[in-house]
Amino acid sequence: MTNGHANAHKRSSRFTQISSNAKHVGRVIAFLTREQLDFIDKISKDALFSTGKKLSRTEIIQAIVEAVRKMEVSGNLVHSQEELEQRISELLKKALPNLAEELKGLKKGAKHETD
Numbered sequence: 001m002t003n004g005h006a007n008a009h010k011r012s013s014r015f016t017q018i019s020s021n022a023k024h025v026g027r028v029i030a031f032l033t034r035e036q037l038d039f040i041d042k043i044s045k046d047a048l049f050s051t052g053k054k055l056s057r058t059e060i061i062q063a064i065v066e067a068v069r070k071m072e073v074s075g076n077l078v079h080s081q082e083e084l085e086q087r088i089s090e091l092l093k094k095a096l097p098n099l100a101e102e103l104k105g106l107k108k109g110a111k112h113e114t115d
Contacts, residue, residue: 030061071095 032040040060048054055063071091078084 037057040057043060044055044057068088071088073084073088073091075084078087
């Protein structure tokens with residue numbers, strides 16, 4: 001195989017691997033600010049240094065989208081990006097106290113298991 005054919009094979013097998021994990025895969029091109037990219041890269045580095053597993057930007061963005069999707073965020077009556085951000089922030093604020101309580105329970109359970 002020539003280099004061109006080898007590279008084409010690598011690309012097609014990579015696409016197959018990605019598409020086998022989802023029913024349909026769509027490509028989105030987004031323009032992010034430097035701060036937004038730095039935030040995503042920090043999550044990736046945190047994961048790498050704490051677990052040894054590097055998360056790609058795509059994996060991080062997919063995780064964020066899935067988390068927001070599970071919160072059942074709606075675009076009804078949203079006129080701008082700022083309004084959508086506000087709606088998501090409000091939902092997160094409501095969810096955080098519950099999450100904090102759940103984490104306390106998990107920590108107590110883990111402490112009892114180690115005793």
